[in-house]
Amino acid sequence: MGEPVLAASVAKSTTMEGRNLILLYGSETGNSEEIAMELAKMAERLHFNTVVGEMDDFKLTDLLRYSLAIFVTSTTGQGDMPKNTTTLWKSLRRTKLNNTNCLAPVKFSIFGLGDSSYPKFNWAARKLRVRLLQLGASEFFRPGEADERHENGLDSIYLPWYQELRESLLSQFPLPKGIEPIPDDAPLPPKYNIRLVPSTGSLKDKITNGEGHVSQVEDNEQLAARFERMSTESEATEAPGQKDGTDVPDFPPAKLLPIPGSFTAQVVCNKRVTPEDHWQDVRHIEFELRSPGRNGAMSFAGQTLLIYPKNYPKDVQKLIDLMGWSEVAEQRIEIDWVKGTRPRDYHFLKDATIRDVLTHNFDISAVPKRTFLEFMAYHTTNPLEKERLHELTQRGDSDEFYDYTSRPRRTILEVLEDFPGVKIPYTRLLEFPIIRPREFSLCNGGDPAVNAKDLVISNEQDTTTTTTTDVYKFEILAALVHYRTIIRKPRQGLCSRYLRHLPVGTTVQIGIKPPSSPFAMDDPSFYSRPLIGVATGTGIAPFRALLQDRCLVQEDQQKLGPTLLFFGCRNAAADFHFQAEWGTVPNLTVYPAFSRDNDSSSTEEEETKLALQRAAGIYDAGKNYVQNQIRQHAAEVGELLRQNPIIVVCGNSGRMPKSVREALEDAAVGSGVVADKEEAKGWFDRKENCVYWQETW
Numbered sequence: 286m287g288e289p290v291l292a293a294s295v296a297k298s299t300t301m302e303g304r305n306l307i308l309l310y311g312s313e314t315g316n317s318e319e320i321a322m323e324l325a326k327m328a329e330r331l332h333f334n335t336v337v338g339e340m341d342d343f344k345l346t347d348l349l350r351y352s353l354a355i356f357v358t359s360t361t362g363q364g365d366m367p368k369n370t371t372t373l374w375k376s377l378r379r380t381k382l383n384n385t386n387c388l389a390p391v392k393f394s395i396f397g398l399g400d401s402s403y404p405k406f407n408w409a410a411r412k413l414r415v416r417l418l419q420l421g422a423s424e425f426f427r428p429g430e431a432d433e434r435h436e437n438g439l440d441s442i443y444l445p446w447y448q449e450l451r452e453s454l455l456s457q458f459p460l461p462k463g464i465e466p467i468p469d470d471a472p473l474p475p476k477y478n479i480r481l482v483p484s485t486g487s488l489k490d491k492i493t494n495g496e497g498h499v500s501q502v503e504d505n506e507q508l509a510a511r512f513e514r515m516s517t518e519s520e521a522t523e524a525p526g527q528k529d530g531t532d533v534p535d536f537p538p539a540k541l542l543p544i545p546g547s548f549t550a551q552v553v554c555n556k557r558v559t560p561e562d563h564w565q566d567v568r569h570i571e572f573e574l575r576s577p578g579r580n581g582a583m584s585f586a587g588q589t590l591l592i593y594p595k596n597y598p599k600d601v602q603k604l605i606d607l608m609g610w611s612e613v614a615e616q617r618i619e620i621d622w623v624k625g626t627r628p629r630d631y632h633f634l635k636d637a638t639i640r641d642v643l644t645h646n647f648d649i650s651a652v653p654k655r656t657f658l659e660f661m662a663y664h665t666t667n668p669l670e671k672e673r674l675h676e677l678t679q680r681g682d683s684d685e686f687y688d689y690t691s692r693p694r695r696t697i698l699e700v701l702e703d704f705p706g707v708k709i710p711y712t713r714l715l716e717f718p719i720i721r722p723r724e725f726s727l728c729n730g731g732d733p734a735v736n737a738k739d740l741v742i743s744n745e746q747d748t749t750t751t752t753t754t755d756v757y758k759f760e761i762l763a764a765l766v767h768y769r770t771i772i773r774k775p776r777q778g779l780c781s782r783y784l785r786h787l788p789v790g791t792t793v794q795i796g797i798k799p800p801s802s803p804f805a806m807d808d809p810s811f812y813s814r815p816l817i818g819v820a821t822g823t824g825i826a827p828f829r830a831l832l833q834d835r836c837l838v839q840e841d842q843q844k845l846g847p848t849l850l851f852f853g854c855r856n857a858a859a860d861f862h863f864q865a866e867w868g869t870v871p872n873l874t875v876y877p878a879f880s881r882d883n884d885s886s887s888t889e890e891e892e893t894k895l896a897l898q899r900a901a902g903i904y905d906a907g908k909n910y911v912q913n914q915i916r917q918h919a920a921e922v923g924e925l926l927r928q929n930p931i932i933v934v935c936g937n938s939g940r941m942p943k944s945v946r947e948a949l950e951d952a953a954v955g956s957g958v959v960a961d962k963e964e965a966k967g968w969f970d971r972k973e974n975c976v977y978w979q980e981t982w
């Protein structure tokens with residue numbers, strides 16, 4: 286049961302002397318990693334002996350051992366390199382390497398992932414490329430720069446780049462006569478081996494969540510009708526208030542994953558802060574961490590909290606039924622990894638069963654990537670399904686793929702239900718994406734340690750003693766994602782659902798990521814210099830943390846630098862987060878922008894004018910957005926701009942960061958800080974003028 290009986294025969298690449306390629310990625314949330322993995326598979330099909338790993342898995346000298354190197358890196362922070370590139374990047378930058386041409390034998394190409402709403406678009410890839418060239422390496426293929434802002438996201442640039450790269454590899458490094466590329470419809474062998482090990486009686490833990498879905502193989506007519514429906518389904522829209530009763534209340538088991546560097550904490554508050562009838566469920570969630578010492582657990586503005594969501598037992602059961610894994614589900618497994626292929630963020634529970642890894646490790650409610658659909662095609666014997674999956678994964682025509690997957694936000698589990706003939710063997714479990722931690726900006730700052738007296742009964746002397754334990758509090762403000770599509774059920778993000786039901790008192794494993802903020806908190810001017818905050822929605826979180834940092838450390842709070850906050854939300858009554866706190870912060874002026882609390886006093890003539898402006902592309906004409914507030918208060922903004930302020934822009938990415946930047950430039954011109962718009966453009970990037978910190982998602 287569960288053996289790879291339906292798998293197409295596996296194709297092995299031919300080992301060829303000197304035909305080898307190293308793929309190095311720098312990734313924060315997994316996008317670059319996925320692209321690197323896909324490129325590695327493509328190279329394997331062209332019979333390259335391929336190695337893929339995080340940049341920090343390799344040393345500089347490793348680069349010299351491969352005929353080709355491909356770098357894939359995202360940009361994080363304010364134009365920074367991802368964390369898992371730090372060591373290699375540091376060694377590449379050593380000044381003693383200057384003018385040595387030490388990388389002359391290296392032939393490379395680089396693909397960057399970024400978001401053009403950030404001022405330093407794709408800077409990590411650009412910096413890396415310049416340095417590699419400086420050290421003598423040469424490019425065998427043109428660089429690519431993907432932008433999340435494009436209509437089809439990263440794929441808009443990535444897919445054509447991928448195709449061209451493949452063609453270029455084949456023409457620059459032709460295959461010997463008689464050897465053909467491995468066709469796309471033949472699966473490659475896995476880089477790991479999954480073995481069942483005898484069970485240690487964990488059957489009593491078996492989760493027998495009754496209503497398991499039993500898959501039924503449909504006849505071809507039903508299948509054809511199902512495929513027809515797929516193409517008529519529309520995009521996901523964010524749904525109004527969550528009242529549909531579709532939630533599964535069977536909360537995932539609280540087993541704690543052995544995540545290096547993480548902390549065990551308790552949920553002490555999980556409170557909805559928006560009214561029940563508001564379109565969005567925003568949660569203020571607090572975690573408490575008890576530790577007899579700091580252990581690095583400090584909260585600072587700009588730090589992010591990592592939450593590891595889990596799958597619900599009912600969904601796990603559904604997958605087990607669909608795949609036909611019920612006889613092996615409670616069996617323990619062991620994985621033998623081929624060196625260097627263990628995926629990031631894969632934290633394996635000791636004695637884990639298949640059900641355990643499905644619950645804690647694999648994201649079965651992720652929207653599937655193209656490679657997953659391609660992989661599914663290998664594991665169905667139904668020719669109609671195979672054909673449909675091939676149609677969906679054509680790289681030339683991505684619209685069908687997006688219409689079926691990302692636009693309606695269809696999950697892997699739903700896709701597998703749509704193709705009941707697909708039976709993935711448990712030995713290929715690792716083709717499912719790994720559950721990545723979700724990042725939330727901390728909304729509290731300062732030193733979160735509260736000394737707590739714990740009562741400890743000492744057994745030896747049978748006396749009662751009291752010890753002191755530090756208690757650290759970490760708070761987040763989480764907007765839960767909830768979509769409604771015309772596909773049968775409303776859906777929500779894996780983490781959103783997990784957080785929605787996360788009971789107070791639950792013990793969880795959390796991670797804490799160092800701040801990405803560009804200012805040093807041990808610099809005394811941090812507290813006294815002016816601060817301009819621009820935040821929308823839950824983007825207020827890092828700003829509140831920053832204010833708490835400043836208030837807590839500055840003994841004489843009257844010396845706190847003047848602070849302006851432009852805060853954008855929908856309604857004064859619904860999502861003006863932390864409003865009650867602002868009155869207690871000295872030297873703070875708040876200008877809220879309520880986009881939906883309409884002023885209905887405008888005349889018909891004014892409305893027509895605004896409609897025309899919007900039709901001409903001025904999307905925010907007449908709207909009460911933060912950028913409009915900045916322009917209205919240009920004189921006050923200008924006054925702070927003259928005093929070397931910290932500027933913080935937080936909230937949704939998209940149009941907001943760019944519109945805010947333009948409004949700040951206009952305010953600089955309007956208040957006479959700079960002569961004209963031209964001068965304003967580069968002004969905000971210079972440290973001698975201000976510190977500019979953007980944290981958008």
Ligand SMILES: Cc1cc2nc3c(=O)[nH]c(=O)nc-3n(C[C@H](O)[C@H](O)[C@H](O)COP(=O)(O)O)c2cc1C
Pocket residue numbers: 311312313314315316317318358359360361362363364365367398399400401403404405406407408433439801980981982
């Ligand atoms: C906190 C944060 C900071 C970012 N900073 C930048 C930036 O300065 N420049 C840029 O082009 N993209 C920036 N991005 C966008 C990422 O590069 C982009 O989302 C990418 O797809 C992430 O890939 P990864 O999952 O491999 O890290 C930022 C994203 C986040 C979440």
